[in-house]
Amino acid sequence: MNILIVEDESRIAKRIERMTRDILGDALQSIKHMNTLYEAIRYIENHSLDLVLLDLNLNGNSGFDLLTTAVSESFHTIIISAYNDQAITAFEYGVLDFVSKPFNRERLQQALHRAISNEKGITNPIKFLAVKKRHKVQLLPVKDLLYIKGAGTYTELFLVDGRKELHDKSLEKLEQLLAPSFERIHKSYVVKMSEIKEIIVESGSKYMVELKNGEHIPIGRTKYKDIKAKWF
Amino acid sequence: MKLRTLLYFLCICFTLLTVSCSQKPSFYNKYTSVFKIGDQQEWATKEFNDQNWKPILRYVPDGQVFWSRTKIDIFEDSDSLRPYGIYLHVYGEYEVFWDGVLIGKNGNPGQEATLGKVGKMWTTHSIPIDLTKKGTHVLAIRTSLYYFPDHLRISGLKIDTYDDLLADRLIETSYMHLFAGAFLIASIYFFFLFLSNKKEYATLIFSICCFLFFALIFAEFIKAYMAIHYSMHLVRLQIINVLMVCISFLIPFYFSTQFPFPKRKLLLIIYAGLLLYIFLSRHIIELTSNNMALSMLVFSFVIVGYGVYKKRKGALLVLFTLLLSVLIGAVTPFNKSIFSGFTFILLGMFYLLSLRIKEQRLAYENSLVQSTRLRLELLKKNIQPHFLMNTLTSLIDWIEEAPKKGVLFIEALAKEFDLFNQIENKTLIPITQEIALCRTHLEIMEYRKEINYSWEEEGINYEEKIPPGILHTLLENGITHNLPLEDNSITFKLTFESNNDYKCYTFLTFAAPINHETTKKEGTGLKYIKARLTESYNKQWDLTSEPMNNGWKNTIKIYC
Numbered sequence: 001m002n003i004l005i006v007e008d009e010s011r012i013a014k015r016i017e018r019m020t021r022d023i024l025g026d027a028l029q030s031i032k033h034m035n036t037l038y039e040a041i042r043y044i045e046n047h048s049l050d051l052v053l054l055d056l057n058l059n060g061n062s063g064f065d066l067l068t069t070a071v072s073e074s075f076h077t078i079i080i081s082a083y084n085d086q087a088i089t090a091f092e093y094g095v096l097d098f099v100s101k102p103f104n105r106e107r108l109q110q111a112l113h114r115a116i117s118n119e120k121g122i123t124n125p126i127k128f129l130a131v132k133k134r135h136k137v138q139l140l141p142v143k144d145l146l147y148i149k150g151a152g153t154y155t156e157l158f159l160v161d162g163r164k165e166l167h168d169k170s171l172e173k174l175e176q177l178l179a180p181s182f183e184r185i186h187k188s189y190v191v192k193m194s195e196i197k198e199i200i201v202e203s204g205s206k207y208m209v210e211l212k213n214g215e216h217i218p219i220g221r222t223k224y225k226d227i228k229a230k231w232f
Numbered sequence: 233m234k235l236r237t238l239l240y241f242l243c244i245c246f247t248l249l250t251v252s253c254s255q256k257p258s259f260y261n262k263y264t265s266v267f268k269i270g271d272q273q274e275w276a277t278k279e280f281n282d283q284n285w286k287p288i289l290r291y292v293p294d295g296q297v298f299w300s301r302t303k304i305d306i307f308e309d310s311d312s313l314r315p316y317g318i319y320l321h322v323y324g325e326y327e328v329f330w331d332g333v334l335i336g337k338n339g340n341p342g343q344e345a346t347l348g349k350v351g352k353m354w355t356t357h358s359i360p361i362d363l364t365k366k367g368t369h370v371l372a373i374r375t376s377l378y379y380f381p382d383h384l385r386i387s388g389l390k391i392d393t394y395d396d397l398l399a400d401r402l403i404e405t406s407y408m409h410l411f412a413g414a415f416l417i418a419s420i421y422f423f424f425l426f427l428s429n430k431k432e433y434a435t436l437i438f439s440i441c442c443f444l445f446f447a448l449i450f451a452e453f454i455k456a457y458m459a460i461h462y463s464m465h466l467v468r469l470q471i472i473n474v475l476m477v478c479i480s481f482l483i484p485f486y487f488s489t490q491f492p493f494p495k496r497k498l499l500l501i502i503y504a505g506l507l508l509y510i511f512l513s514r515h516i517i518e519l520t521s522n523n524m525a526l527s528m529l530v531f532s533f534v535i536v537g538y539g540v541y542k543k544r545k546g547a548l549l550v551l552f553t554l555l556l557s558v559l560i561g562a563v564t565p566f567n568k569s570i571f572s573g574f575t576f577i578l579l580g581m582f583y584l585l586s587l588r589i590k591e592q593r594l595a596y597e598n599s600l601v602q603s604t605r606l607r608l609e610l611l612k613k614n615i616q617p618h619f620l621m622n623t624l625t626s627l628i629d630w631i632e633e634a635p636k637k638g639v640l641f642i643e644a645l646a647k648e649f650d651l652f653n654q655i656e657n658k659t660l661i662p663i664t665q666e667i668a669l670c671r672t673h674l675e676i677m678e679y680r681k682e683i684n685y686s687w688e689e690e691g692i693n694y695e696e697k698i699p700p701g702i703l704h705t706l707l708e709n710g711i712t713h714n715l716p717l718e719d720n721s722i723t724f725k726l727t728f729e730s731n732n733d734y735k736c737y738t739f740l741t742f743a744a745p746i747n748h749e750t751t752k753k754e755g756t757g758l759k760y761i762k763a764r765l766t767e768s769y770n771k772q773w774d775l776t777s778e779p780m781n782n783g784w785k786n787t788i789k790i791y792c
Contacts, residue, residue, distance in 0.1 A: 010682040011626040035715065036746055057618050060755065061745055062713040082621030102625035 006040040049075045056081040074132035074168040092127035147191040186220040263303040271297040276329035276372040276780035295378030297342040314393045321388030324377040344378035352459040358394040379463035405456040412449040419443035480528035491539025626680040644675040655700040684721040699764035714743035739786040
């Protein structure tokens with residue numbers, strides 16, 4: 001795993017680094033510490049990362065600027081901050097976890113575990129998906145999202161109004177953030193369950209869902225039973 | 233709503249006043265008086281033929297005796313129990329004859345030089361009932377004018393029942409004195425208000441206006457109960473005129489302080505010159521007062537009109553009171569309108585003053601709120617999450633990794649909390665305390681950031697006082713917005729200079745700036761410093777904050 005710590009308090013950064021090394025052991029490939037927003041953004045642009053541990057208040061600047069950039073990237077973001085009141089907003093933006101200061105090893109471990117294990121079911125619902133556009137990041141309301149199709153390391157977001165957007169996060173990571181109102185029904189599809197009209201069984205035991213707008217999306221053979229049991 | 237009530241009140245006052253000033257129908261008619269120098273007893277008689285007498289005599293030298301005769305028609309017989317009387321306002325010492333009968337004596341006509349000043353300007357005499365039957369009668373007055381040989385005239389003559397003549401004057405006078413008393417009390421009250429706050433010149437001016445108005449009423453109505461010899465009359469009129477000049481100047485002056493306009497001083501000087509010119513020229517005394525009142529009104533109108541144009545608070549209502557006093561002036565005789573008019577104008581001024589007092593009260597309440605807010609802000613410095621939670625996180629780490637250092641950290645923290653407790657409710661604290669606060673804060677930050685912070689000071693006068701937390705805030709800003717130099721150090725330096733004009737603190741931060749810093753708007757820290765400086769030094773301070781070669785420079789200048 002490649003991890004970046006963005007934190008302007010040197011003692012705390014060292015603590016995070018030490019604990020992370022300890023928790024992840026051999027799974028950790030590299031860990032880097034950045035002091036300022038500007039350095040962090042530059043680093044993110046030029047390096048491939050799996051996880052960013054981000055402080056929300058850096059040198060008197062709000063980390064939300066960095067946060068929108070970070071959540072639009074392929075990696076997960078975990079906030080470590082003193083401002084508990086910003087936790088809800090952070091979750092809405094699509095962070096994986098929010099660790100409030102002061103924290104201990106157990107809490108950090110829990111957060112890191114979530115990043116490693118693809119554990120689903122974040123209690124605070126996400127409201128936006130940050131999508132990278134030319135020179136800027138756009139926040140896309142999750143309520144406008146119909147389903148997501150995996151396309152290699154990227155994903156395609158299909159929206160209510162028929163538009164299609166690209167996202168840098170993998171289908172697995174988005175599934176993790178969007179659960180439980182979204183469900184992985186196929187190895188390449190995550191669908192908003194409330195948009196499903198019915199399940200159609202086609203010849204040759206092919207299963208499809210019909211969405212309210214008439215679109216058909218395949219259901220994975222292995223997923224069918226689970227979904228049928230859970231939702232219908 | 234309040235304004236409307238006041239308007240209604242003024243309207244009602246106005247109506248009452250005009251009603252009370254209207255004249256009742258007269259039951260007598262007075263013909264033109266005729267005069268002749270000389271002294272013959274038969275000139276008093278009703279039948280005497282005065283055809284060759286002159287309606288005007290310009291000059292009677294050496295206190296010679298002269299006579300005046302005035303024909304008067306009476307349309308109604310007097311009530312048998314309520315005889316008629318005659319009220320006279322005549323210059324000189326005189327004897328009064330009615331149809332040849334002596335009905336009153338005021339001084340010693342013809343013998344003034346030898347017998348001295350006797351008598352008064354205003355007299356009331358009763359007329360025997362049998363002489364006031366319906367028909368024509370003759371009033372003859374035997375007068376001498378030793379002191380003012382050129383003041384031959386009957387300035388006032390009024391016939392009514394004798395009781396009413398006496399009572400009416402007393403009633404009028406008592407009302408006016410009530411009035412005067414109210415203004416005297418207002419004057420004293422506002423004078424005390426001024427004494428308690430000597431910066432409020434508007435209160436002083438208003439107090440003086442009230443006092444002058446009190447004196448004016450007094451000077452005007454004192455004649456009802458004090459015997460004023462005609463030789464002293466001019467003195468009284470001069471006093472009235474001086475009072476008028478002062479009031480006529482002060483009222484527009486007051487308005488000019490409330491509704492400032494360009495070139496105020498110059499215009500006021502010109503106006504004062506105009507008033508003085510009117511005062512000194514005084515061809516006819518009554519006219520002088522008239523002119524002064526008129527110029528006062530015109531000037532006030534212009535000023536208040538400008539205030540209305542500029543949408544100043546209260547200007548509209550004052551304009552209304554001015555209009556009312558003009559209306560009153562138009563419908564009532566001058567000696568009545570002058571008092572009612574002034575009263576309205578003074579009410580207008582009073583209203584303005586009450587507006588200002590309200591503004592001041594609000595400002596005071598605001599300042600209280602502001603002080604509380606600043607106090608809370610100071611307290612918040614230590615419990616705001618960014619400081620507290622980061623400190624605690626670092627502290628936990630130190631305790632886990634190096635317990636002994638952790639204890640030192642806790643001690644530093646305890647010291648900072650203690651210092652904050654000592655200063656939290658003060659508006660000024662010794663500079664030594666503020667410096668101690670900064671040093672402890674650096675100690676804490678060193679544990680947190682692991683940067684070598686150092687503190688230097690130069691030329692500090694340790695007797696000086698300073699608002700709490702302002703250097704601390706600069707220090708916090710310096711820590712937050714800068715990166716350490718290459719040797720992992722940040723140095724802060726406080727220098728102090730003072731001279732006769734100002735004291736100046738310079739706070740230098742030697743550090744590397746954070747590149748691409750995006751904060752352009754003023755942070756809460758600087759706002760706090762500015763609010764604290766304003767709280768203690770009003771506007772007598774300057775704060776600059778600018779980058780320098782190897783860091784940042786803040787200067788706080790406090791003017792003496």
